[in-house]
Amino acid sequence: xxxxxxxxxxxxxxxxxxxxxxxxxxxxxxxxxxxxxxxxxxxxxxxxxxxxxxxxxxxxxxxxxxxxxxxxxxxxxxxxxxxxxxxxxxxxxxxxxxxxxxxxxxxxxxxxxxxxxxxxxxxxxxxxxxxxxxxxxxxxxxxxxxxxxxxxxxxxxxxxxxxxxxxxxxxxxxxxxxxxxxxxxxxxxxxxxxxxxxxxxxxxxxxxxxxxxxxxxxxxxxxxxxxxxxxxxxxxxxxxxxxxxxxxxxxxxxxxxxxxxxxxxxxxxxxxxxxxxxxxxxxxxxxxxxxxxxxxxxxxxxxxxxxxxxxxxxxxxxxxxxxxxxxxxxxxxxxxxxxxxxxxxxxxxxxxxxxxxxxxxxxxxxxxxxxxxxxxxxxxxxxxxxxxxxxxxxxxxxx
Numbered sequence: 537x538x539x540x541x542x543x544x545x546x547x548x549x550x551x552x553x554x555x556x557x558x559x560x561x562x563x564x565x566x567x568x569x570x571x572x573x574x575x576x577x578x579x580x581x582x583x584x585x586x587x588x589x590x591x592x593x594x595x596x597x598x599x600x601x602x603x604x605x606x607x608x609x610x611x612x613x614x615x616x617x618x619x620x621x622x623x624x625x626x627x628x629x630x631x632x633x634x635x636x637x638x639x640x641x642x643x644x645x646x647x648x649x650x651x652x653x654x655x656x657x658x659x660x661x662x663x664x665x666x667x668x669x670x671x672x673x674x675x676x677x678x679x680x681x682x683x684x685x686x687x688x689x690x691x692x693x694x695x696x697x698x699x700x701x702x703x704x705x706x707x708x709x710x711x712x713x714x715x716x717x718x719x720x721x722x723x724x725x726x727x728x729x730x731x732x733x734x735x736x737x738x739x740x741x742x743x744x745x746x747x748x749x750x751x752x753x754x755x756x757x758x759x760x761x762x763x764x765x766x767x768x769x770x771x772x773x774x775x776x777x778x779x780x781x782x783x784x785x786x787x788x789x790x791x792x793x794x795x796x797x798x799x800x801x802x803x804x805x806x807x808x809x810x811x812x813x814x815x816x817x818x819x820x821x822x823x824x825x826x827x828x829x830x831x832x833x834x835x836x837x838x839x840x841x842x843x844x845x846x847x848x849x850x851x852x853x854x855x856x857x858x859x860x861x862x863x864x865x866x867x868x869x870x871x872x873x874x875x876x877x878x879x880x881x882x883x884x885x886x887x888x889x890x891x892x893x894x895x896x897x898x899x900x901x902x903x904x905x906x907x908x909x910x911x912x913x914x915x916x917x918x919x920x921x922x923x924x925x926x927x928x929x930x931x932x933x934x935x
Contacts, residue, residue, distance in 0.1 A: 539845075540641040540807075541566045541567065542567040542639040542640050542641070543555075543559060543564070543568050543569070543641045543642075544569045544571065544641070544642045545642075545645055546622075546642065546646060547572065547644065547645030547647060547812070548570050548571070548574065548576075548577065548578045548615060549572075549578060549645050549646075549647050549834065550600060550831055550834045550835060551645040551647075551813070551835070551838045552570060552578065552643065552645035552812070552838070553570070553578040554811070554834060554836075554839060555841055556570055557609065557838075558838055558842030558843070559845065559846070560608075564846060567612075568609065568610070569613075569639065571614045571619060571629065571631065571637065572613070572614065572616070572617075573618035573619070574669075575616040576599075576668055577600075577603075578601065579598040580599075583597075584670070584671040585671070585692055585695040585696050585699060586695060586699055588671045588672070589674060589675050589696065590675075590703065591675060595668055595671070614631075614635070617633050619631055619632075619646070619784055622644075622785055622790070622808075623788075624789050626638065627639055627640060627641075627642055627807055629642065640807060641809070642809070643809045643810070643811055643841060644785075644796055644804065644808070644809065644810040644811070644815070645811045645812050645814065646780075646781040646782070646814050647780075647812060648666065648778035648814070649666070649779055649781045650664040650775075651777045653776065655748065657751065659751045660677075661681075661755045661756035661770060661771050662772050663677060663772070663774065664773075665773060665775060666778065674696075674771075678705060680770070681705060682705060682706060682770055683706045683769050683770050683771075684697075684705050684708070684769060684771045684773065685708045685710060685758070685769040686707065686708070687710050687773065687774050688709075688710075688773075689710075689712070689718075689742060690711075690720070690777060691717065692775040693776075694709070694729065694733065694862055695860060695861070695862055696773050696775055697709045697738050698733070701736055701737055701738050707737070708740075708741060708769075709739070709740055709741070710746060710759060710761070711741075711744070712742075712743065712744065714743055715727050715730045716729045716733065716742070717860075718875055720858075720869070721869070721905065722876075722877060722879055723875065725873070729862070730742070732862065741761070744762070745762040746761060747760045747762045747764075748760045749772060755770075756772050757769070759772055778813075780794065780813065780816075780827070790804050790805060790808065795813075795815055796815055796816060797816050797817075798810050798817040799818055800817060800818045800851040800853075801817075801840075801844045801851060802840060803844065809844070809845065811834065811837045811838050812834035813828075813829045813834065815827060817852060819852070821851075828854075829858075830859075833856070836852075836854050837852055837854070840852040856870070857870050865907060866907075866908055866910065867906070867907055868906045868910065868913050869903060869906075870904050870916075870917040870920050871903030872902045872903045873902075873903040874902070877895040877902060878896055878926070879894070879895055880893060880894050880929050881933075882894055882916070883909060883933075883934040884907075884934075886907070890907060890908045891906075891908075892905065892906045894919060896929065897926060898926060899926055900924065901919040901923060901924040901925075901929065902923075904919065904920055
């Protein structure tokens, strides 16, 4: 089996690091380069909106590997120098500083960029939360604030709201959906999450559209809703979603569309692969294109991409998974828990603060959700893998 002589990974992310580590673990002995846009070595993003923002972790604790572990990979690491152009035929990447890096195989792992409100002004007090530097800056702002408005009712917005509220701040969360995480969890379980937040003192303004931010020469002062009402704020967290970081690829010739379009091997072109949040690949098991935004997928996909670079020729067919920690609640989802799915709680109860639910259609189980039920959720995942007949779900209820 012939291995490429050199591999360049663009993105010092969890997915990019997973590719590098998997290559070495699988016997790749060629030249390996990791290129990162940020100045930090690879770090973990999930703790940013929780542990780092709350002050429970120092920023350095998010590092995925110590210097000694990175040194064992025997790779060239270039940080703080974003990629600005990809030459597909020449297998070359140009960076902002003018470097031209070539390799026989290139992996794109550039992740996401946070969306911003139209006309969002760079006032002090307005924050997004994507990078380690974002988290450090937002924590400093929260320590000096009393009123916070979070714009966004998805995972990041609800996590930021939970953390700010646990710090003792007055928190208002604004979002267009009818309940929290409605598109990811559906209205029933999303309603339980909304009740959790209101029970902890968060003011919810759901089904509301934001017209603009309000401020003066000094800083942001609030958020204006479509009806004209202004919600006062010392700090505004804009968490209205992200988009794949593909702008630098617009003239590369690769197919782009909600990410880098790849085949079932996560290959975007000959010798070019994509991994993690930026990759939109064909999932052979589901028969559709898929792009996932979570740490677990980035790690698993990194291993799959490394295997395919080394000639294994394997389709990547994971069971989708994501989780969120809010207050003292851990929510885990395997498979799909869409807004239109049927939902049946099969273990525990919302009243007890622990339960597991199956999601499905008229024909099969499509997802499982656990609310503070880690072990049971892992066991129920098998029904997603096997696509259990939905008509049998009632018989699965715990006595």
